[in-house]
Amino acid sequence: MSTGKVIIVDDEDDVREAYDQTLALEGFEVFAFSSARDALSLITPDWPGIVVSDIRMANMDGLELLARIREIDRELPVLLITAHGDVAMAVNAMHQGAYDFMEKPPDPLHMLEVISRALKLRHLVLENRRLRLELGSAPAPVEEILGTTPAMIRLRQIVSMLARADVDTLVTGDTGTGKELVARALHKTGPRAGEKFVAVNCAALPESLIESELFGHEKGAFTNAHSRRIGKIEYAHKGTLFLDEIESIPLRVQVKLLRVLQERLIERIGSNETIEVDIRVIAAAKGDLAALCEAGEFRSDLFFRLNVATIEIPTLAERLEDIPLLFSAFVRQIAARRKLEPPEISAELLSVLMRHDWPGNVRELKNWAEKYVIGLPLGDLSPALPAQGPEESRGLVALVDQFEKQSIAQALVKNRGRIGRTAEYLKIPRKTLYLRMQKYHLRKEE
Structure with missing residues (x-):
């Protein structure tokens, strides 16, 4: 079972092969294309993956590919890779709907973190669509x-x-x-x-x-x-x-x-x-x-x-797994109402939110989303968040490790320590799960 599906589009063979190898080693299922036109043949509204593309390519460039993908499915995350220092191009890409951008050559760890985050969003979007279909004609x-x-x-x-x-x-x-x-x-x-x-x-x-x-x-x-x-x-x-x-x-x-x-x-x-x-x-x-x-x-x-x-109605503490979905939805709704760009929601923030007790339940979570959108401190949650300055920063690797450890621990509890079910729930191979459990000193009873 793969970590997720990723389409790679780059007309430079050595660059494309490097991306392919990096992602494959982490368990991703990679589909590599040298042209944007060929990549489009794989994309459908229910395609369960994301797209990573270079911007400057012959025939169809990354921005045109982005536009064509958004015609098929506006919610499919597209990550664009720009030349070093091409800030104007990157800003233009974000305005046109790109999920994120990276400078070339991208840092492998940063690239993996962004791709993982985009895939989680994609899975969430498709899960919501599936639930709507299950509800049938539910208004x-x-x-x-x-x-x-x-x-x-x-x-x-x-x-x-x-x-x-x-x-x-x-x-x-x-x-x-x-x-x-x-x-x-x-x-x-x-x-x-x-x-x-x-x-x-x-x-x-x-x-x-x-x-x-x-x-x-x-x-x-x-x-x-x-x-x-x-x-x-x-x-x-x-x-x-x-x-x-x-x-x-x-x-x-x-x-x-x-x-x-x-x-x-x-x-x-x-x-x-x-x-x-x-x-x-x-x-x-x-x-x-x-x-x-x-x-x-x-x-x-x-x-x-x-x-x-x-x-x-269950308390929020009884359904902590819903916090990422709820918080993301509230942030989007509030940002749209206030005519603001919705701020990015980091893995660290979600980790902190999922550790909170939530005595005020969903209403309290919505209040925090309102504060987050308008840039106010998150009250009692703020001390749990890492400092943002360069000296105080804990670093991307530490943040990703912490979030990954907590996600695996929660999945083990949810699936009563059953390795097979936990691996399926996390959408990772059993071998990867065992390695991660060893890395974070987690046991089945976690």
Whole structure:
């Protein structure tokens, strides 16, 4: 099994052969071409590799090759090699969509690091495409629930299933795991997609106002009730009502909410008129509702009524493998919103991110992505990052070694120390895995 597929394009035979030998020794599957036109015959939208090309070549140069490749697949990484000091050409290449550029002759270690990084990106892009195909006709809102771990794939499947069922649903998970994102996906992929989605943060409402906010009131129902007010439940008629942090609702209001769930009827404060509502209720809780019921802080009958269909969202710490995908997506989204160039995400940064505890879950990761895009220090993460000055730099080799060691250790744990499965998961030969384990003093039980 190869480390990855690489197309090499260079019209100088000795240079092309040197690249071929360097990459082959590291386990890459190399396809070497002397002309860009010949290389194009191998490239398809689902080709699972990358392209490394010289810029200055006869007939079709590297920039034209880049343009032709982007017509086939805009997300296929192309690394261009420029003559020493040809900065203007390198900048032009990046503007036209090159993944990266290297000066000729490239440093072998640097070349291997850039190629490995580009291949990881390519594999990620193709994996996302595969997941979209597996989801079939699943609409975009479900695809916005990012993650390639089994837990997240299963979560998307459950959301798609429950969305069509149009049943009241309880979404549980720690703060910042994405409960509202799941609720919106349930709404947008269900039969009520064209109607209102009304979100209520129950914890943000004062106890004295929450009943009026939910059920509405008539003019004169209480002091300062100068006019009739339509409550959130009535306003959500025909659509979806999302009650976030439902455990914050006082017990006296829970009684009235139970009637809404059972009978789909409400009464505004100060009125005897019964109003029928047609809504789907999605409730979210960050606490353990069963424990709150035992403590007498949440009504058991309301809990049982909500607990028919439940979605539990894993914490970020339970799906660390998703961090590179999530962080990259957030950086791209934030950079596009702010009309900035997305900064490069280094292997060292990803390594630091994957060692963090993430008490704030995905929301915390997104906050760090925002800081990273606009160039602010990453708070508690900054001390773990290496200094950037030449004296303090740990060097490329050390950074790559550290990231590689951690990746192998995590893969061993994930695959329960099984060498064959771990090698397949990492997409490297067994022999290479054994050599790397020996190099980093890793054991099967790591």
